[in-house]
Amino acid sequence: MSEEFNWLEYAEPEESAPAPSPRRGLSRFLPRLPRRPRIFRTLRLSFRPRLPGLLRLPRLPRLRRGAQPAPKQSSAADLLGTQDERPLEELDDRLQMLRERSAASLRSEAESRQALYDVDEVLTAPEILDKPGGVISAAALSKAQQQQVELLKDIVGGGAAQANEVSGGRIRLGAPAFSLSAIPRIVGTAVLLLLVSLPFASSDFSEGGLPPAEFQEDRHGATTLYNLLDNLTTDDYVLVAFEYGPAAAGELDSIAELFLRHIVAQGAKPLIVSSNAIAIARARNIIGGINRSVAFSGNELVHLRDYAILRYLPGGSLGLRELSENFADVARVSYKGELTGLEFESLDDMTHIVLIAERAEDMRHWAEQVVTQVERTRLLAASAYAASPLAQIYANSMDEIVGLLVGYRDAYTYGQKLDDDFGALLPASDAPVNEPVSPNRALGGAESQAEGAGAMVEPSPPTEPPPPTVAPLPTTTPRPTNTASPTATALPTATATEESIRVVEVISPEQVRIRRGPTRADDILRLALAGDLFAVIGTNGDGSWYNIALSDGLEGWIAAFLVEEKTLTVAEFLAGGGEASARNPGERVYLRREIIASLGKNRPRYYQARGPIGGDIPEYVLLRDRSAEVPRLEAMTLGTLGAVVIIAGGNVLYALGALRRRRREADIE
Amino acid sequence: MGRGGLSVFVAFIVGAIAIVSLLLGDNPALFGAGAGSEELARRLTLPGDVLLRLVVIVIALSVVIGIVNLLYVHIGRLARGKFYSAVLLASFAVTIAWTVLNKGDASLLEAVQVPIESALAALLFPSLALGGARVMQKRADVWGLLFVAVVLIVLLGSLPLAELAPVQAFSDWLMAVPVNAGARAILLGIALGAAVAGVRALLGQDRAYRG
Amino acid sequence: MDDTTVQVYSVLFIAITVVLVVTARYFQARRGRRMQRQLAGMDQIPQWLMQSIETGKPLHLAFGGAGVGGDNTPAALAAAEFFHHVIQNADASDMPPLVTMSAPATLPLGQGALRRAWRKGNTLSRAQWTPPDLAYAGAVSASVADDEPAAHIMAGSFGAELALMLDSADRRGQPSLAVSDRLDGGAVAYALADHALIGEELFAAPSAISTDEGGRADAAALDVWRGLIILGAAVLLLLEFSKQLPLLSWQLALGAAAVLIALGLIFSRRR
Incomplete structure (x- = not known):
């Protein structure tokens, strides 16, 4: 806003005189006119349409730059806004006659829009639009002027704010349902849709490599995060924060599901919490998915036994503050309002806190409101790709934050790692379905039995085949690190x-x-x-x-x-x-x-303890349908490529258009 | 004192208490050593905590206001013959009835809400891609060009294609240094703006709550 | 950083803000100088208002997710103030603006702004709450088709879902101004809105369309604060350099900082 420009006082001084003219009240009942088309503004034509008949429109309020504050001046607001609806009987006879006449001239009652909101009866606007030529014809452009107008229209480029543009001398209200300008949009969407769908239809469209099976060497945080979760035992509770909504679900559902499966497979109990109400529904959906995948084994997860969803935390960061200060209270009540039976003193009773964040702000809230309030417990963080640059800063700068896992590609690596590490425990897809997994084979030797009876109970035989897995099984996966040979074999x-x-x-x-x-x-x-x-x-x-x-x-x-x-x-x-x-x-x-x-942040933090040790741990929870993973990654690649092409192509065309327009403008000048 | 004056007065008092309590409370070190300082710190913390809890309760309750507003608006629209308002009201009634009859079972909500929102989220992709294609339509200047260039480099950098390794390295640097610095600067600006807005609110300069 | 340091810095931060605001107000009152810089798209708002008045179509004012009580309370307050000044001048229209939000606690703010400016008619139905984020974006997109707003002014807290709303507005040729206190929303606004404000301009916007001298002073205080931080960062950076290069002294560092700031000021003036 420029310093000298004050649009509040835009009324013409001569009109601002307190003239109690009848026009003042009448102006409410005049037909609504469209904004002056841009072409007229550009031409600086004096656009003063005259109504046929008795009435003249009041002058349109005109913007004036450089007006000094003059509070006594009346504004358009003063002129019009303070008016209440006038009852019909208060109008003088001349106006009542005018109203009747104009109402009779309406072609159809349906066209008299009731635009006044919540007003039951108003004076119907005299319909001037039906007159051939309408208001615009009053401007009476010559043919030469019309040509000039067309040229200017072309220059201005038919951008926004022209929905109500003049067409054929009539004012069209509202945008057309369909126009040719929608074609590029439709084509673009169709192309994107096609690209994203192709990998699901055929395996011939495999663009780009899959994410690695191990986190890269320099990504200490990601590996440590995995190892910390891998180190959980049956007496551990992990607070899992679902801080994402449907917009990021495609990206973060996988990692959330893997975290939950991993925690449960270790025998620990996840306590799910969120300051986003929709995220609680997502968490329930994910647990539902896990339960469907383990239904054949009868090891379905039960709320308040294997996991708990705590009550929703309203108030954003205030809710998180409440969580960190009164965790005992928060943990007592589930999202349904029932008692959880969980008795904790503070957040420090949690072995870890896992955060799945859609936005960098979520990371900031947890870092500021929760991490600073706990002494020992660490925050293991995963975030969406868009949030990662800022979220990574928190992970790097705070010792208490471990991570960061980013988006779907890291989820793939995490899942691959999980399968590599636990895969030998699980029935292979090529193994006979009913054959129980041999503990010897499963544990890569005899060590398991040396650990005692309960160390590694073989899973109960599946009653139906596990879901097909597309990704290679651990027994055939080359380990990427210097552990050269496939483990079990x-x-x-x-x-x-x-x-x-x-x-x-x-x-x-x-x-x-x-x-x-x-x-x-x-x-x-x-x-x-x-x-x-x-x-x-x-x-x-x-x-x-x-x-x-x-x-x-x-x-x-x-x-x-x-x-x-x-x-x-x-x-x-x-x-x-x-x-x-x-x-x-x-x-x-x-x-x-x-x-x-x-x-510490500066030294390697890798370590890994044992896998599940209890006798009642449903390792089957790690069985998941991975058939969609690879096509999805390929769809992401193709979709991104499509977006790149569309963004680049569109912008090149618009930039060329802008250059051409400028040249023509320069020519005119 | 008019209604506006009262609002300002209440806002000032509550704000001042909250600020003093949250800034100075909960840290005995600020008041020197000794048992007295701990007691002082604890007492200072209390009002802030109480106020924050009240805020959380008010926010939770405000959902009720939202629902009342939603119903009011759509009943009004229904009276004007808006079909979708009828759909909204009907689904509201069905969802409430289902939840009550099934003792708090929210599966209907999940079965409908989650897919619909996911579909909307999927719409974001073409919206953003096609919107990104029109940047030069609206901003045909060097800043628009820069914006598009960064978008393209970051998108290309995210592709797992071996041929794009140099772009990936450049994209990583771009995200880590200039983009990061810019993002921090914007966040810093927002934080400053928030602080000034907070002071305005405390001084009663905002009309928003002056009534 | 231990608790005490954080607390001391916080107290200092608030104290400096108060001092800056009070000082700026003092100078504004004494000299009567307009101290505010220009913001993009503000000169369009009067035209949109005129369009709204003349076509009988409402303006759409959106808070997004900015909610009182949450951490974007300041954004909600600033947006409410902004909308207040817009609505003040929209009451010449026979359609009150449509105010939407996804944080229910903001409903009273929006309604209050409407009621103050729009004393006739029923304002309750013009302030509309919708559940957050995508549902909100969906509802606004539907409203874009249904109510055909003359223009959209979206100020508050938005994420990527802003794309849906701006896209449907754009499709129907409705102009838009957008600003978000979130980074993703800000980026989407820059790409898709006709006019986009960036970051803290949300807080300067109210005074940019009003005659509120105090507001201008606050906006100026905000600029000074930012300048101070840039100055501090520049000095620290140069001091750091001067440690590494023995030839550079602290006087030189200060001198260079002064040159940098002068350049910055000249640049910002030009803008």
């Missing part, structure tokens, strides 16, 4: 218990680290204690590191000087080995917390 499938295998026993009195690779710079997968036995897969070049088989289908590396190599029969191995930390959940929890306390 690389290990001795110890069907004969007398077969000898090469094992190592931890001899160090201290906790020792099992790493992802044969160097001290590699990620720590987990810890081991003296006496733990591991099957050996191989060694590195100089024999300073052993490549060993871990439970859960994992493998790792351990430094040779910490262990003693032995050769045992499988039976001996099964009977003699074991990990104290795994046998004793309390100790295991202690181990984990110790590691968490030492996590």
